[in-house]
Amino acid sequence: ALWAGLVLLSLLLLAVPLLAAGGDTWLGIDWLDGRKLYSIDDAYRFFVARNALRLDGVFLWNYVLPLALSFDATLAGITDGNLLMMRLVHAGVGVLTLALIARASLRARCGPALALASVLIVGSMPLYLILSSSFYGEALFAFMLALALVLLIEEKFTWLAVVVGLSPMVRPEGAIYCALFLGYFALRRDTLRCALVAIPGLAYLAALYALSPDWQASMSWRLE
Numbered sequence: 001a002l003w004a005g006l007v008l009l010s011l012l013l014l015a016v017p018l019l020a021a022g023g024d025t026w027l028g029i030d031w032l033d034g035r036k037l038y039s040i041d042d043a044y045r046f047f048v049a050r051n052a053l054r055l056d057g058v059f060l061w062n063y064v065l066p067l068a069l070s071f072d073a074t075l076a077g078i079t080d081g082n083l084l085m086m087r088l089v090h091a092g093v094g095v096l097t098l099a100l101i102a103r104a105s106l107r108a109r110c111g112p113a114l115a116l117a118s119v120l121i122v123g124s125m126p127l128y129l130i131l132s133s134s135f136y137g138e139a140l141f142a143f144m145l146a147l148a149l150v151l152l153i154e155e156k157f158t159w160l161a162v163v164v165g166l167s168p169m170v171r172p173e174g175a176i177y178c179a180l181f182l183g184y185f186a187l188r189r190d191t192l193r194c195a196l197v198a199i200p201g202l203a204y205l206a207a208l209y210a211l212s213p214d215w216q217a218s219m220s221w222r223l224e
Contacts, residue, residue, distance in 0.1 A: 002116045006102060009123035010095040016133045017087035038134060045135035049073050050081040060212040066204065067169030068137040087133045093143050094132030098123045100146035107153045141171040148177070161185065161196035168201045175201060 020038055044063070049072035052058050059066050072086070079085040098119050105115035122128055132139045144167050151160035164181045167174030178197050185193040 002102060002112045002119070005116050005119055005123075006098060009098055009119065013091045013094045013098075013123070013129060013132055014088060016129055017084055017091055020087070020133065042134050042136065045072065046083065046086070049086075049135065050076045052076070057211075060208065065137060065169050065171065067166055068140055068171070071140060072135060086135075090135070090139055091133045093139055094128065097132075097139070097143045097146045100143070100150050104146065104149045104153055107150065137171045141167065141174065144170060144174075145177070157185075157190070157193055158196065161193040165197040165200045169204060 041063075048055070048058060048061070048064060049069065052069055052073035058064065059069060075086050075089055079089070101122055102115045102119050105118045106112070110118070128142070144163055148160055148163045148167070151157075151163060161181065164174070164177050167177055178201055181197050182194055185197065
């Protein structure tokens with residue numbers, strides 16, 4: 001039942017890019033709660049990703065984060081900027097996230113029934129289904145959180161620290177998890193893992209301060 005649920009939800013996730021209209025035509029699946037999900041912000045990120053290597057200082061722009069943009073820019077290069085293929089790969093990341101949730105549940109000895117419930121709760125949320133195919137950073141961030149959960153349960157603490165440390169490079173909310181795991185590793189007196197959690201975010205802030213003339217406005221926007 002668990003594997004059947006994973007397969008069915010995976011097919012549903014991969015069907016979304018095929019059903020979303022894009023272009024100048026809007027279908028019902030393009031909307032949620034009265035909002036166009038594949039609207040202007042999604043379009044911005046798609047076109048920035050396609051042109052990232054040709055735009056000076058793009059990694060300092062205030063609405064992009066380096067790891068998320070690097071992922072999409074690489075994807076754009078591999079697919080030659082094909083919108084459908086890029087959406088399908090994003091949906092594939094959503095599928096991997098569900099697989100990680102199932103693995104975490106099983107590793108935590110919840111049993112297949114609760115593992116299936118975990119996957120269904122996340123995978124059947126309309127927002128998850130739709131945004132997994134978008135160019136927002138939430139889908140990649142969800143993948144990193146699910147991976148971090150697996151690594152925590154399996155006590156692979158070095159890789160856990162690396163993943164958590166990189167998470168603010170995908171979504172600003174990653175800083176919350178960095179703070180939590182800094183406390184966790186500090187209680188364990190684990191200096192190396194504390195450094196792995198803290199250094200990426202601090203290095204990014206230092207780069208913003210040194211290279212961006214408007215870094216304060218950028219941080220103000222993120223905090224809001």
